[in-house]
Amino acid sequence: MQTKYLCLKLLASLCLLASTAFAHAEVKLTDAWVRASNPGQSVGAAYLTLTSPQDVTLVYIETERAESVEMHSMTMQNGVMKMRSMEALPVPAGKPVKLAPGGLHLMLFELPTPFKAGEQVKFRLCFKDKQGKITDQFITMPVKAVP
Numbered sequence: 717m718q719t720k721y722l723c724l725k726l727l728a729s730l731c732l733l734a735s736t737a738f739a740h741a742e743v744k745l746t747d748a749w750v751r752a753s754n755p756g757q758s759v760g761a762a763y764l765t766l767t768s769p770q771d772v773t774l775v776y777i778e779t780e781r782a783e784s785v786e787m788h789s790m791t792m793q794n795g796v797m798k799m800r801s802m803e804a805l806p807v808p809a810g811k812p813v814k815l816a817p818g819g820l821h822l823m824l825f826e827l828p829t830p831f832k833a834g835e836q837v838k839f840r841l842c843f844k845d846k847q848g849k850i851t852d853q854f855i856t857m858p859v860k861a862v863p
Contacts, residue, residue, distance in 0.1 A: 743767065743807060743843055743853060745766060746764065746765045746767070748763070748764035748765075750831050753830040757830055759824060759827065760827055764855070766805075766807045767810070769809060769810065772807050773805065773844045774841060775844045779824065779837055779840070781827065781831070781837050782825055785822055786825070787801070787823075788801055788823045801823075804844075805820065832859060833859055834859060839856075
């Protein structure tokens with residue numbers, strides 16, 4: 717009898733664990749990289765593609781390699797490229813959001829040292845779901861030189 721009770725308890729725990737995993741599925745982070753920077757350059761940029769199984773919003777990013785990180789959009793208006801800081805970046809369920817040169821991107825401010833090709837930079841990304849729950853994800857991005 718006790719064995720049966722323990723098996724049922726274990727099964728219930730596994731079901732709870734599985735439902736929690738599905739409720740808070742991680743955002744898939746792909747094509748991630750940081751642009752190499754020049755000596756003395758105090759700003760940098762990072763790019764990646766975000767894909768989520770549920771609607772989430774990217775609300776915060778940080779790295780030890782910069783004093784601050786902001787989400788930015790770039791648009792062309794009357795022949796002039798305009799860059800705007802964004803408080804949050806929505807990631808709709810099942811629709812990849814691409815951060816790439818000339819469009820959405822991460823700006824890294826007050827770099828203590830330049831980014832050199834071949835280095836690895838660790839980031840923490842914070843996502844908020846529809847229920848208001850914040851989930852942290854970590855990624856290490858390679859630094860690449862761009863011709």
